[in-house]
Amino acid sequence: MAEDPSVPPARGITRRALFQGAGAAAAARALLGATPAGAEEGPAATPWRTQGPGAVDVALRVNGAERTLRVEPRVTLLEALRLDLDLTGAKPVCDRSQCGACTVWLDGRTVHACSVLAVEAEGREVTTVEGLGQPGRLHPVQRAFVEEDALQCGFCTPGLVMSVAWAVAQHGPGLSEAQVRRACAGNLCRCGTYPHVLKAALKAAGQGG
Amino acid sequence: MSREVTYRVGLIGPEDLVARHPALRREITVQVHDLDADPWPVDAALRWVGREVPRVDGEAKVTGAARYTYDVHPHGLAFAGVLGSPHAHARVVAVDDAAARAVPGVLAVRTFAGRRVTYAGQIVAAVCAENPRALDDALAALRVEFEPLPAAVTTEDALAPDAPRVEPGRTEGNLHAPPEPGNRAAVDEAFAAAPVRVAAEYRTSVQTHSCLEPHGCVAQVHPDGTATVWASTQATSFFARGRFSRELGVPEARVRTLTEHMGGGFGSKFGALEWDVIAAGFARETGRPVQLMLPRRLEHLLGGNRPDSIQRLELAGTADGVFLGLKGETFGTAGNGPGGAGAANHSVYRIPALWMRQSEVATFTARGAAFRAPRHPQGFFALESLIDLYAARLGADPLEVRRRNDPHPVRQAQWELGAERFGWAAARARRDAGPLRRGAGCAAARWLNAGRPPWQVDLTVRADAGVLVANAAQDIGTGMKTVLAAVVAEELGIEPGRVQVRLGDTRDPAGPGSGGSTTTASLAPAAREAALRAREALAARLAEHWGVPAAEVRSPAGGFEGPEGRRASFAEACRLIGDEEVRVQGTRRPNWAGPFGETAGCQFAEVEVDTETGVVRVLRVVAVHDAGRVLNPLTARSQVNGGVLxxxxxxxxxxxxxxxxxxxxxxxxxxTYRILGLADCPRVEVLLTSLEAGFNNCGAMGLGEPATVPTAAAVANAVFHALGVQVRELPMTPARVLAALEEAPR
Structure with a gap:
């Protein structure tokens, strides 16, 4: 079912204003996915409108490229990235915002792609681990992860790379260990790569990553 | 068939430890198979082996380019899932799947009406659909009628006389006890005469593997009667065996199984399991590639677990710290499957009189599975805790008591090294007055394996000097690809970057399952032998090219030399290959008798306990491990970090x-099932006592499992030291810590 054209989008009401009106900024953050400690809410989001339940067109900007998808509004950004765009770096692990393996950037801030709808990402800049760097031209954080062996099975690694790269971008060369721990507090690793992740993060920050 | 080789084995480093323990180096003589490479002596100057070579698949993993099973999306992919029973024990009376079948996009439904389920989560129906949303809708639309039956889900409930039986045919209830060990009288005698006896009951909880990539596979039947399966497995070579290939309708030999990257197994991912078999059936039925990955809830319920334990132990010893005897009775449950018994709580130390009865209890819960060092963390927690209780009774240093009773020469050196680096004496002398109390504890590690035959590794060299090493075994994150590249590079005298390693494809020679910490030590020696074969083959081509007898071409590292100053680099020799390829194979030969026995290790932990909240924080851990010759210290440290955490x-x-x-x-x-995160992560110092172990041509042994054997025990002993009272049940949650403090004599 396509979007009903007879229902005009409610202009001028942002979701942020809506939630603030309801006195539930915390709920907004929960719906937007994980917001790292210390990060402020980003720019005003997509205007509020009713969509679905049938498939709708969604224009996404992913890793700098414009991509138009036709997805049900209930499709998560994670599913759209993985199944529609074949960007499988972000991983499904916990099914709902508990492990950080699907961490991507939305307008430069880390979010859990499993807890953002694809339609919510419309008009915003999505950056995945593939967009950060590629084999042969690694982002300094990715290079430091390889050099310090901050990975084992590697399933949590793309998420950790995105969280660490966010912390490095945020804090620069002065990045502290405590800031890395906070930035990655929502990223679970089962192989126990954390000590090497800490080393890699500080190394990348020191190198101006 | 074999030649005698005499060489020096033993401790490679750290240097100061080698100097202090000359007995840890010695000369041995082994029978080396004629086709095998000579082992590297303890002081061999190696260029890549033993060096920190970064992971060869690191770039793929940090950029998202690495494809795991979950990431494989063949054209036309369909999505399958299962519905689990909400009851621990019930009969499935009927399954109404009409509404599920009516969901647009549903391709197939399977139901298991009539089944008697004996654990929550047991599969009662399955759906295959066009997309994940149709799958979810259809699973939600299934209507199942159950006849609930009485269940017993804890060990103690299952042992009650009137408990329902997991296997109704059994006559002796849910207890599977071994025959009574016969030496009870002798042990009782030793205990009666012993000056000191301590006894306690220790308990551990069920731990789930919590692999980040859940269990599952993608199965595809091709029109030509072959099939491909991508599996998240620790045993690529055996995954398609039996029921799985029968359900696919394709003979096993025509099923290609692929596991290029794998998102964690820890023992829980060996053969194909029930949901995999269901995926195979859907692949045949729909003619589509089918993905079935467990959702997290079912991963926790069905994906396997480390059985719990109840361990009642009594230790007897002298007044000056020598163990005289140990007796105990243990119970453990692996749910409705085998393997819950046998906490490993009687190894490592000299114990002259031993009586242990270890029983397995069936419960209405999902099956246990092998989990990183099966039986060991729970057993070591109990035994090592009891040793600290004994040391406390004597007023003795628990480290000294251990050293007094530890027969392993390598571990003796490790205790010394670890205590120094940890600052054991100072940490034990500390006394805190406030509510935050620090404590220090230690415990021993052991493991058994140096790998085993009979695996083959293929090696191909082409004219461009590119080398391909191949085996069907999988790198589950240990860094085995990197180690094989380094070993082959070492033997050929080239850079590891020139060596491509292909693992996890059953078109290549079968490889071992990743169990028992055996994979690297099983395959690295075969890879080295294959590289030696390649060197010989290239030397033969050079001899022909130079027109000299083959025996006159020698191959020192990195090149070849012939009579009258003839020389060729590896790349120059490869050019002679032309349009052909050099294709050779190396075989894993049987182990020799390494003189130092099993793998040794020990760990030291410092904790801080908040006596008001009961929260325990681990501040630091020093982990000392031997793994035979450490082939790559960088990835080895990662493994030890993982075991510790x-x-x-x-x-x-x-x-x-x-x-x-x-x-x-x-x-x-x-x-809600909490696993350690970065915020909880202490400082971990890893000390590798690399040891040319004398078992195989690489000197390698296993490392993945021993690294997790002593940690819980060392942490528990540190808590005991901090509080003066033991917390005898894992996990040591704030509630259990507070309860232990409550019961402590003031």
Missing amino acids: QGISYALYEEKRLDRALGDMVNPTLD
């Missing part, structure tokens, strides 16, 4: 909690 997580957080009446897991998510 999983051990801390087991000690403090992890507990599969069941609703005692209904049998369902009440914490099947990663926020």
